[in-house]
């Protein structure tokens with residue numbers, strides 16, 4: 276699957292805007308065939324956005340089940356003789372799509388794209404009805420998992436279960452004979468770069484493939500013929516953290532001198548490697564500074580927004596962050612495009628969060644239940660997880676910004692069942708992409724000596740809340756405990772990235788003698804953690820939890836959401852932002 280793009284042989288039309296919308300908690304629409312006609316009793320909803328917060332009512336906010344979207348689109352006249360594709364960048368968590376009366380696609384997984392060839396149902400020049408039903412329910416078989424109890428959605432992760440069409444919807448054209456897949460893997464030897472490419476094509480028997488690589492000023496630097504090949508670039512300008520230098524790979528399907536289809540892909544030439552306790556990018560040790568980051572905004576929920584893409588990146592740069600983790604699901608592809616162009620380093624995570632019923636028992640008072648079992652996350656849940664991983668790697672593997680896969684966030688990791696669930700997933704990640712290291716974010720209940728999944732991982736990724744959930748308010752005890760645990764992990768001989776550390780702070784709450792929830796305590800906790808990190812060589816990364824405050828489900832430990840943001844939900848800095856800027860940029864804040 277290739278993303279839609281405009282070019283000499285392809286065109287796109289974005290279907291974003293206001294769509295007709297109707298909640299269907301009773302689940303009547305599927306039986307009654309709501310896709311067959313204009314959606315009755317509909318209101319308008321913006322796409323892309325979560326639907327939960329845009330209406331001022333609890334019905335939408337607390338909705339569980341189906342929600343229907345509908346729009347009408349005119350297929351451009353000029354697309355006659357072309358293949359027409361309908362694509363959803365994301366539909367959370369699962370969707371069925373109809374064009375006119377015909378079902379064209381079904382997809383499970385709320386954060387990865389899917390498409391359908393709709394040529395037979397979308398005639399150029401004519402208007403067609405597009406209807407989508409989006410189901411926000413989480414079950415033992417979904418990623419993330421959840422259960423519906425008494426009509427209410429229960430889930431085991433700490434962010435609001437936003438749903439809807441969170442990203443753009445596209446209608447696009449391609450030639451019938453078309454490129455449908457490309458993978459690039461880049462290498463560096465001295466000053467020479469290599470770009471190994473692999474393409475796939477549909478309906479292209481008898482056609483040739485040509486690959487041309489150009490520098491950012493348009494100069495051709497290499498070319499090759501064939502569906503697969505290796506391009507060599509002398510005096511290569513590598514992609515590196517802080518400098519997102521990109522070449523452009525132009526692929527063409529050719530019929531003698533004629534170009535039948537053409538597709539362009541930005542390519543950053545860089546390498547990633549784990550060696551001992553070091554994380555190397557282009558052979559040089561890299562230290563991650565930055566955040567765990569959600570897609571979360573007032574009103575929009577998880578809807579992608581270019582304004583906040585640019586603004587959040589500006590704020591991260593202001594602190595001196597060089598990287599972030601797409602917690603706890605794949606983020607919009609526009610975010611990765613931007614990271615590619617700006618040299619921002621990304622840890623890309625699947626939506627496997629909340630696979631830990633031991634934690635749910637403590638945090639949510641859930642009855643004790645095994646996490647991985649036939650009655651909970653079993654074979655079907657594992658298959659969904661594998662599909663989510665496959666779709667993540669297929670989507671993100673060509674982004675130079677992505678340097679590490681995170682298979683899951685804080686799963687149960689100390690049982691035979693957890694090993695049985697995860698061992699094949701680690702193997703799958705390596706098979707899908709041998710060029711990147713793989714890890715998962717470990718939680719505090721499975722410290723060194725107890726955790727078993729790290730044996731499969733290339734990097735130790737730790738979420739640690741000493742001074743917050745443990746040793747609350749006692750930073751001296753927290754410092755000793757964090758030091759002891761990190762020293763133990765360092766004996767593994769792998770790089771350690773602390774993928775979460777932090778404290779809730781209510782913006783504006785100040786104290787001379789810092790107590791939890793104040794801005795000063797958040798600052799002191801981060802300073803404490805930094806002292807420890809600086810004493811342990813194997814620690815090669817610090818990602819504060821979180822970039823900004825974000826929405827969660829209701830709970831006594833949450834005040835209008837999770838307040839561990841270094842920025843508020845509307846992106847105002849807390850005192851911690853100034854501290855990070857001093858540490859990561861070595862500069863005092865301006866003004």
Ligand code: GCB
Nearest residue numbers: 433684685738775820837839
């Ligand atoms: C964690 C989770 C994250 C939570 C955070 C917290 O360990 O990975 O999703 O939001 O803790 O604030 O409790």
